[in-house]
Amino acid sequence: MTIQTVSTNRSHGGVQGVYRHASQATGTDMVFSVYVPPHADGARLPVVWYLSGLTCTHANVTEKGEFRRACAELGLIFVAPDTSPRGPDVPGDANNAYDFGLGAGFYVDATEAPFARNYRMWSYVTDELPKIVSGNFPLDARRQSIMGHSMGGHGALTVALRNPHRYRAASAFAPIVAPSQVPWGIKALTGYLGPSKEAWRSHDTVALIEDGAKYSGFLVDVGEADNFLKEQLKPELLQAACTKANIPLTLRRQPGYDHSYYFISTFMSDHLRWHAERLKG
Numbered sequence: 001m002t003i004q005t006v007s008t009n010r011s012h013g014g015v016q017g018v019y020r021h022a023s024q025a026t027g028t029d030m031v032f033s034v035y036v037p038p039h040a041d042g043a044r045l046p047v048v049w050y051l052s053g054l055t056c057t058h059a060n061v062t063e064k065g066e067f068r069r070a071c072a073e074l075g076l077i078f079v080a081p082d083t084s085p086r087g088p089d090v091p092g093d094a095n096n097a098y099d100f101g102l103g104a105g106f107y108v109d110a111t112e113a114p115f116a117r118n119y120r121m122w123s124y125v126t127d128e129l130p131k132i133v134s135g136n137f138p139l140d141a142r143r144q145s146i147m148g149h150s151m152g153g154h155g156a157l158t159v160a161l162r163n164p165h166r167y168r169a170a171s172a173f174a175p176i177v178a179p180s181q182v183p184w185g186i187k188a189l190t191g192y193l194g195p196s197k198e199a200w201r202s203h204d205t206v207a208l209i210e211d212g213a214k215y216s217g218f219l220v221d222v223g224e225a226d227n228f229l230k231e232q233l234k235p236e237l238l239q240a241a242c243t244k245a246n247i248p249l250t251l252r253r254q255p256g257y258d259h260s261y262y263f264i265s266t267f268m269s270d271h272l273r274w275h276a277e278r279l280k281g
């Protein structure tokens with residue numbers, strides 16, 4: 001499992017790197033970023049996985065997420081994968097839309113042709129990439145947590161709900177909480193998993209909770225000026241599901257904030273502190 005270094009830059013006393021590798025899961029080259037904070041020789045550090053939203057690569061959060069100062073202070077490794085396979089042979093949206101295909105893998109393993117061959121982002125982020133990062137960076141695999149934005153918030157919450165012992169904390173910015181019920185999700189899950197809604201439930205946060213998944217609690221921030229809030233995000237559905245299932249949810253509605261990285265970067269350090277608290281010891 002060799003990785004190629006694309007770039008490294010010293011930042012806040014640690015190293016921000018970008019790396020490329022040949023992925024067995026997706027059958028393509030994949031690029032990801034890792035920030036390693038300053039640390040003592042031989043130390044093993046907790047890791048926060050960050051899953052990005054539609055149209056993003058690793059670069060959006062790496063360049064605009066403003067996570068490094070807090071990660072350096074708290075001693076957290078921060079990993080940001082891409083959001084889909086890419087390459088000349090990878091099929092995308094028939095009309096080149098931004099919400100399906102390239103940049104829009106939705107963190108599922110597709111079962112439908114022609115996507116099933118490459119679109120295996122669930123396996124990539126939960127299995128292959130963790131092994132690669134563990135083999136190449138000083139992480140403590142007992143102390144992992146996960147967060148994400150929008151489509152990546154959906155990814156983070158579903159990954160955490162299905163692996164509650166591996167990820168000690170989960171949080172999200174503006175997550176898609178019920179993809180089976182909103183246009184972005186219905187399009188993606190139909191395309192990747194086929195028309196049977198039963199197959200969608202294990203990739204839908206609200207459905208997973210309705211079906212009995214448990215978690216220690218979530219921190220979720222949404223912007224009240226987010227154009228996607230009412231039609232695509234619907235945080236009220238997560239609130240109702242968590243209340244019914246007795247899952248602690250801290251849902252913060254931030255007045256005036258939109259869907260962008262100006263919003264995410266404002267609350268990033270709150271989220272990292274919340275993760276660090278749960279990754280201690």
Ligand SMILES: N[C@@H](CCC(=O)N[C@@H](CS)C(=O)NCC(=O)O)C(=O)O
Pocket residue numbers: 052053054055056060098149150151259260261
């Ligand atoms: N306005 C975008 C909609 C997609 C979007 O807002 N993507 C969010 C994630 S769901 C994002 O992070 N975009 C990249 C960025 O802001 O850097 C478009 O039409 O392309």
